[in-house]
Amino acid sequence: MRDGEQTPGVALTREKKLLIARALDEMKINVIEAGSAITSAGERESIKAVANAGLNAEICSYCRIVKSDIDHALECDVDSIHLVVPVSDLHIRTKIKKDRDTVRQIAADVTEYAKDHGLIVELSGEDSSRADLDFLKSVYSDGIAAGADRLCFCDTVGLLVPEKTTEIFRDLSSSLKAPISIHCHNDFGLATANTVAALAAGAKQAHVTINGLGERAGNASLEEVVMCLEWLYKYDTGIKHEQIYRISRLVSRLTGVPVSPNKALVGGNAFTHEAGIHVHGLLADKATYEPMSPEYIGRQRQIVLGKHAGRSSITLALKEMGLEADEVQTEEIFGRVKQMGDQGKHVTDADLQTIAETVLDIYKEPLVKLEEFTIVSGNRVTPTASIKLNVKDREIVQAGIGNGPVDAVINAIRRAVSACAEDVILEEYHVDAVTGGTDALVEVRVKLSKEGKSITASGARTDIIMASVEAVMNGLNRLVRAE
Numbered sequence: 001m002r003d004g005e006q007t008p009g010v011a012l013t014r015e016k017k018l019l020i021a022r023a024l025d026e027m028k029i030n031v032i033e034a035g036s037a038i039t040s041a042g043e044r045e046s047i048k049a050v051a052n053a054g055l056n057a058e059i060c061s062y063c064r065i066v067k068s069d070i071d072h073a074l075e076c077d078v079d080s081i082h083l084v085v086p087v088s089d090l091h092i093r094t095k096i097k098k099d100r101d102t103v104r105q106i107a108a109d110v111t112e113y114a115k116d117h118g119l120i121v122e123l124s125g126e127d128s129s130r131a132d133l134d135f136l137k138s139v140y141s142d143g144i145a146a147g148a149d150r151l152c153f154c155d156t157v158g159l160l161v162p163e164k165t166t167e168i169f170r171d172l173s174s175s176l177k178a179p180i181s182i183h184c185h186n187d188f189g190l191a192t193a194n195t196v197a198a199l200a201a202g203a204k205q206a207h208v209t210i211n212g213l214g215e216r217a218g219n220a221s222l223e224e225v226v227m228c229l230e231w232l233y234k235y236d237t238g239i240k241h242e243q244i245y246r247i248s249r250l251v252s253r254l255t256g257v258p259v260s261p262n263k264a265l266v267g268g269n270a271f272t273h274e275a276g277i278h279v280h281g282l283l284a285d286k287a288t289y290e291p292m293s294p295e296y297i298g299r300q301r302q303i304v305l306g307k308h309a310g311r312s313s314i315t316l317a318l319k320e321m322g323l324e325a326d327e328v329q330t331e332e333i334f335g336r337v338k339q340m341g342d343q344g345k346h347v348t349d350a351d352l353q354t355i356a357e358t359v360l361d362i363y364k365e366p367l368v369k370l371e372e373f374t375i376v377s378g379n380r381v382t383p384t385a386s387i388k389l390n391v392k393d394r395e396i397v398q399a400g401i402g403n404g405p406v407d408a409v410i411n412a413i414r415r416a417v418s419a420c421a422e423d424v425i426l427e428e429y430h431v432d433a434v435t436g437g438t439d440a441l442v443e444v445r446v447k448l449s450k451e452g453k454s455i456t457a458s459g460a461r462t463d464i465i466m467a468s469v470e471a472v473m474n475g476l477n478r479l480v481r482a483e
Contacts, residue, residue, distance in 0.1 A: 001239060002181065002207050003222060004033020004060065004082075005214040007257065014046040016254045018053060020210075023247045025055040027240045029222075030205070033082055036062040037072035047076040058120065065103075065110045070117065080120035082152070083111060087136050088127035100135055108142040115147035122181065124152035129159045133168070137175065144178050150205065151180040155194060158187030158217065162197040173202025183207035184220045191220035196228050210251040211259055211266065223248060223265045223297070231292055244297040249427060249449070265297060268428075272302040273313075282316055300453060305337050305347040314352075321349075323356050332359045346445055350457035350474040366477045367392050368417055375465060377405040385409035389416045406468045413472055417480075424479060425449045426472070431464060444468045448475040455479060 003024050012020070017034065024032050034050040035043050051059040060080040063069035073081050085107040086092050092103055107123065114121050123143035125136050140151050153172065160168075165182075172180050182198035184191040184207070195206050212221035223244045229235040248266040252259050261268040271294040273282060282289055286301075294301050303317040314334045318325055325333060336355045340347050357364060371388040385408040386399045400411030414424055428447035443460045444467040455478045459470025 001029055001222070001226070001237060002031035002033065002060075002205055003029050003209060004031075004062075004207065005209045005219045007209075007213040007218075007255065008215065010213070010255045010257060012046070012254065014042075014049050017046045017050055020247075020251060020254060021050045021053060021055060021057075021059075023243070023250055024210075025057045027243045027247060028238050029057050031058045031060055031080070033060045033062060033207075034076075034078070036069075037076050037078070038064070038066075038069045044072060044076050047078060051077040051079070060120075060122070063114075065106050067110060067113055070110065070114050070119070073114075073119070074117055078119070080122060080149075081114055082122050082124055083107075083114065083148075084124045084126045084154070085139060086127060087125040087131040087139055089132070090130060091127045104139055104142050107139055108146040111143050111146040111148050120150075121148045122150040122152055123148040124154055124181075124183065126154050127156040128153040129155045130157075133171070137172070140172075140176055140178070140180075144176070148178060151176060151178050152183055152205075152207070153180060153198070153203075154183040155185055155191075158185040158191065160184065160194045161190060162193045165194045165197040166201045169198045169201035169203050173204075179204035181205035181207060182220075185214065186212060186217040186219060186221075189217070191218070192224040192228065195220040195225050196233075199229070200233075211248055211257070211263070213251070213255065213257060221264070227265055227292075227297065231296075241296060242298045245299045249425065253425070253427075266299075270294075271299055272304055273316075282312075302454070302456075305341070305352060309334070309337055309341065309347070317352055318356060321353060321356070323353075323360065325356065325360060329359050345443070346458060348445060348456040348458045348474075350455065350478050353478065364481065366473075367480045368473060368476050370469065370473055371395070373409055373412070373469065375405045375409060377408070383408040385412040387412040387416055389413070391417055405465055409465060409469055410472055413469070413476070417476055423450055424476065427454065429468075431467075442467050444471045446471045446475055448472070448479060450479050453479065 021032055034047045037044050037047055047061055058079045060082050061073040061076060061078045063073055063081045063083050065085050086095055092098055092100060111121050111123055125131060125139060128136055180203055182195050182203045184194045199206055206225055208222040208225050209219045210222050212218040226237050226239050226241060229237050230241055245266055259267055303313055305313055311334050314330060333356055337347050369390040371390055373385060373387040375385050377383040382401050383405045384401050388397050396416045398412050398416035400408050400415055402408035402411050410426060426446060427449050430445045432443045441460060441462055442464050443458055445458045447454055447456050455475055457471050457475035457478060459467040461467040
């Protein structure tokens, strides 16, 4: 399994690349394509940092069939190169303005040059799905003769269909004397299907990306390909699948590219259930409306509550929280949730727990209490927050900076509670104006997570900063209490 690909508008710092690379390595990814060394001095610095981080994975750099690209890759101490050769007549004629014979010769020469300098070479046919197959085979054969270790078929603009993919890879895997990889783009939404078809037909490696990131509509999604192989084909990939959700969230946070709510496996709605027949079925057997256990990829199921909630939803949500209620108590909780929903309020996990604890006559003292906070912000000052908390009967004073006053105060809270709630991640933050005007009542809803467990909480004030603090504090108390 191989991870890599550039995404438009995403420029990762060296530190961010290292964080992602270490997470991929821990996940047991075989090859990490860390970037293209020819891009810039800064990119070379990042690639070299990844290459020298002591990872088990093979570290690779993307290269064109230009010897200077190889030289720059060598500067970065990488193990291998992804040597990309335009193979379709369209790319040969319009992109590099050469002919087929010249491309074959250059590809072989550059492959030999890279091998002479000790690099592992994966020779890749760019736009293979629009190339003449016999010409593509000749490029591959020349590459093998020059020392290429692996080959790669690139569906550069996502034109393959699974049936054609199967036909092509049965041919290539049986006629070429080197392992071949598949690299699919998702322009028609078939990247995962084509990748799995290629692997079933003889491909030995798949090029994938976390969350399906990549040019245009992206590439084959690592989480989709891995789980198709593991769960549907019963094939052991060797990937630590229980880390899938964690690394998905990490990549989304570091790249700034949100994951669509309806994204397979890692989207916010993938294991979220609303009221009605689905939740009723889940009470009888989780498999009724879940293809697999969410814990398998490091997730938890979520129950959505509101005005459309049914009694089954309440019962299951309480069960997930470890709370028990008799029929009369459940009916009372159900009525209060309905009342909140009818008022247009989003019923969060924290709301439900508060209602349930009230009805069940349970009082749990908050472990994290807000004593006071101060914000300094303006157009010529870095937003800074100082905060005083009482954490498990211990007074803690901390400060934080951020991109704005809300970010600063949340960072300060996170630092203050690090002793009891380390690695808390703010996954989602929503603001809704409940009333109009400059003094409008606002509702802030947050989703916090820690070590795979996620909760939602809310706060409502006329002051957006206070509402944000209230929401985060409610969520933190839920997370700390759940441990």
